[in-house]
Amino acid sequence: MRAPDFWAVDGTQARLLSPLSTAWTAAGRARRWAATPFxxxxxxxxxxxxxxxxxxxxxxxxxxxxxxxxxxxxxxxxxxxxxxxxxxxxxxxxxxxxxxxxxxxxxxxxxxxxxxxxxxxxxxxxxxxxxxxxxxxxxxxxxxxxxxxxxxxxxxxxxxxxxxxxxxxxxxxxxxxxxxxxxxxxxxxxxxxxxxxxxxxxxxxxxxxxxxEPLPGTEKFAGMRVLAFAGIGRPAKFAETLAEAGARVVELEAFPDHFVWREDEVMEMVERAQSLGAVPVTTEKDAARLSPAARAMVEVFPVALxxxxxxxxxxxxxxxxx
Structure with missing residues (x-):
């Protein structure tokens, strides 16, 4: 699932749904009250x-x-x-x-x-x-x-x-x-x-x-044209990290968190990257969800906190x- 855009701003949709938020909060508090934690x-x-x-x-x-x-x-x-x-x-x-x-x-x-x-x-x-x-x-x-x-x-x-x-x-x-x-x-x-x-x-x-912070070995991305793709909480954050490392992000393909790609979908992104003169790059977390064949088609950009x-x-x- 992808987070709805209105979650970022306190607009009309958010206010209309606020009674359901009250119910959600009450249910969560009741669940914690009734629990006996180990x-x-x-x-x-x-x-x-x-x-x-x-x-x-x-x-x-x-x-x-x-x-x-x-x-x-x-x-x-x-x-x-x-x-x-x-x-x-x-x-x-x-x-x-x-x-x-x-x-x-x-x-x-x-x-x-x-x-x-x-x-x-x-x-x-x-x-x-x-x-x-x-x-x-x-x-x-x-x-x-x-x-x-x-x-x-x-x-x-x-x-x-x-x-x-x-x-x-x-x-x-x-x-x-x-x-x-x-x-x-x-x-x-x-x-x-x-x-x-x-x-x-x-x-x-x-x-x-x-x-x-990018891990050693990511220096090769400096100056590289990349098509970034990610299925994480905030794909834009990945693009920002790539840009900070000196990569030229020519396109970002954003997917819902924990998205699982088919091999043909990865191939489409590879072909799109080629048409842009770029290299497809993803996160370590996303790479873990790729098949071995799909993983071989893309580059991975590892980071550490x-x-x-x-x-x-x-x-x-x-x-x-x-």
Whole structure:
């Protein structure tokens, strides 16, 4: 699904749908009130967001895992496995599983640390405990009341922020911002704050600022004419990252989050790129959903999350796992 345009502005459509937002909010609060969360025997850090769609949770989860490894601890990832047909609990093996089975994000996480997918989060947490991990990082799940995290981090895209500030279906929020902030210990702000995120948070939580940085080897894209295509939360953000790396983005093909391309659709984009004298380029997350044949037709632009000031993040992680 693609987020509707009116989620970005507080217009007539949003106001007309606001009564349904009230019902959505009430249902979510009732679900949390009725739940009895399971608390794992090891520390669990939840990396979540407040809006529907992508905000950069997976890069943040990977960055936190790096901080945990630096402490000499064994970290494992827990994911729902969105987009995959496996229900789990299942230990993800990138050499065996594909995105159709386990989802795209778990494949990226599994390159860094043991990753378990499970629709039943408590079952997945117990499964990870049996793998001998010292800390669990849960990618998404802030609105899932089945688990009681030791600490939680709210990830926000600085370019989109909280949209029109309304709860679904009138806006992009999964729950009122105040409800989300009440259950997190800090905020990770990814990218420049062009949407007034810091002002909306109002100093109620510490804000860790970060940006996505191209990995070594991406220097080859400088000056290259590219046709960018992506099925992520904000495809335009990918185009911006490419441009910042010096690439000449001649066209952007934007698709809904977690979109799965057929080989003939990829071939059409390859041919379109050729007609523009360009190279088709996509993200690592999108590449995980391509067939091997389709993957061979395109270039991949890998990035990693970098903290603007790593020291407070490292202190927060030590407190969360201590």
């Amino acid at each position: 608390r794992p025997a090891v520390p669990l850090i939840c990396v979540g967001n407040a809006v529907a769609g992508g905000a950069g949770k997976t890069p943040v989860a990977l960055a936190l895992a790096g901080e945990i490894k630096a402490l000499g601890l064994r970290v494992g990832f827990l994911s729902r496995g969105h987009g995959g047909y496996e229900r789990g609990p299942l230990l993800v093996d990138p050499a065996v599983h594909d995105a159709a089975a386990v989802g795209d994000e778990p494949l990226l996480l599994a390159r860094s640390a043991p990753t378990v997918i499970a629709r039943d989060r408590p079952v997945g947490a117990r499964f990870l405990e049996r793998q001998g991990v010292d800390v669990i990082v849960m990618d998404d799940g802030l609105q899932n009341p089945a688990l009681a995290p030791s600490a939680a981090l709210l990830v926000v895209d600085g370019g989109f922020g909280f949209g029109n500030g309304r709860v679904m279906p009138a806006g992009p929020l999964r729950e009122p911002l105040a409800d989300a902030l009440a259950r997190v210990d800090a905020v990770a702000l990814v990218g420049d704050d062009r949407a007034g995120v810091a002002a909306a948070i109002g100093g109620t939580r510490p804000v860790f600022r970060a940006h996505l 970098v903290w603007r000031d790593p020291a407070p993040v490292a202190r927060w992680v030590r407190g969360a796992v201590g």
